[in-house]
Amino acid sequence: MDPHTPPPDLYGRPRADTFLRFLTAFGDRYGPALGGPLLRRNPRRPPAGPVPALRLVVTARRPVAADAVELTLADPSGAPLPAWQPGAHLRLTLPSGRERHYSLCGDPGDATVYRIAVRRLPDGGGGSAEIHDGVHPGTRLAARRPRNGFAFCAEPAVLLLAGGIGITPLLPMAREAARHGLDWHLVHTGRDPGSLPFADELRALDPHRVHLRTDREHGGPPTGAELLARAPRGAAVYCCGPAPMLTAVQRALDASPAAALHFERFGAAPVTGGAPFTVRLGADGPALPVPADRSALDVLREARPGLAYSCRQGFCGTCEVRLLAGTADHRDRRLTPGRRAAGTLLPCVSRAAEGETLVLDL
Template sequence: MFDIPPDLHGRREHDPFLVAVTRFFTGIERVRSLRRARVTRAPRPLSRELILLVREVTQEAEDVVSIRLATWNNAPLPAWQPGCHLDLRLPSGRRRQYSLCGDPADRTSYRIAVRRLPGGEGGSLEVHETLTEGRVVRVQGPRNAFPFLPNERYLFLAGGIGITPILPMVKAAQRVGADWRLIYTGRDLASLPFLNELEGLPEGRVTVRTDDEHGVPDCADLLAGTPGDAAIYCCGPAPMIDGVRAAFRAGERASGTLHFERFAPAPVVGGQPFEVELARSGKTITVPADRSALEAIKAELPDVAYSCQQGFCGTCRVGVLSGDVDRRASSDRAGEDSMLICVSRASGGRIGLDL
């Protein structure tokens, strides 16, 4: 490259083209340097927690109240679909899950319903006693562990408070013109919430049967006459779900499917006893073959966090310090250094947890 001679004062001539080219490439190199020097920051976890206000509390049936939640200014809430639930953080710190039973098209409020269970673990009593109008609550969600899938024919089975996730499904099936039936069971009419909302549905599609009038239903009878390709959605007490599952397996169905949601954890099947070492206290407890690690740990640590007890909410996830995990939930993935103590177990005889 030829050398540009200096001017009379010893300065070199500034060629405009060369100056522009030099600045262009200098700028590119500077940008590259800044990118290399930029400190990589860890992404912030996405929080789905909402702070909501109790707008309305309504007595829906004997020992059942519905609670309508909204923002301070009725701002639009995250969308949801039939089958979704909210994780509700109660004033005591307990976390409980309740199905959304309102209208998914209503983005200004969420509705849940809770039955008072005096013999339970205190969550339902706390809802009834403390969630009054004007109370502020924290929720997470909505999340869907009971998805409502498109189909031409449906059979809906609801037992008592199990109507809560089923009700939006029934209304959705009606809107799209599907062929559907609902069988709603319970102890007596006084115990069944939302009967008034079922009265507006087409005649002949809803059957209400109570134990005091019709006797305890036989699950095979509940499925009788259901088309072989129907999607069956069931929510209710454990005996009802277990009976429906057994009747479904015994029947001959062409392409039908069974979907269900439990109120309580499923019984432990094929479990082996094992020991859990609680690292923070140094204590070791024994988990029987027919109980979950959560149940055994609660006896020693009553404040241990949990919610669904079915392996999908993640509230009870605990760090694993030693031992191998028998993972029994799709959300409890292999390779993680943690486990869901409500369902997963030790694959060996002993496991150490960060508790």
């Protein structure tokens, strides 16, 4: 893809976003004309500096499901926290220095606290284990202000689909849908009743619109058609869950009553259209082969376990490295063409042509 061409949809939806397409076309047509003196920065105004990190303290911790805990975070002084909207996430810096993204699952109308829920991942990168084992009431944490890459548009008809801990961004959406009187339904799936966080809180919203579905009761995971069967005609579907769930919903969407799909992944998307290439650690360092079905970040972390990362989806920038030589296939959703040309690379999603070697400053 031409690096100057925007992705078909910034939220990862498989269908083109009409508004984004219009906005891009408008910018291409009128941007040069409008980019003159009227839009230039006032030379008397100093350039904006970096936004300071939020300083938060854990005020409460409670289990919400098997191997899942909820943390309540507040400003140590009691000051109001920055506003957020359903679907937003918080980028936390843990005591070890690890950075991780967690969806906000509280009430956007409550400016006194943030709530997040974290499931322990035995085979993860250590962030969830650190929270479960070492973060308790009184722990101080730094965070970036909430950002939203999974915005809830409050369409008149909505179907919310959650898999396990994927309920976290959808719980505020359900509250918002109920508050605005939308035609909404929520399906929450998991292995068994004990694996479903916030079950009581969800039922309290509207027991007739909340449907809890477990593999144990039904003999296995639901199909995409089964998940989408509750969609009102013309509904917008919001889905967050494991990769097989998202794939099933995408494949069944066209045959369903739903009209649009918005989704957020737990982690990295499967590599598609990949070819084997090589990354070299410095001009004289070791050469590491990257298979067609693995990311460069995964390979690099085997050689450099301390290499920072967070989203693994090309939007947070935590894993940023410098490209010294080679031609990269940038697949991120963060870097500008100028930064790419200057040698910035996000190895979580970026690749190279078959046989190419990318020399990294590591």
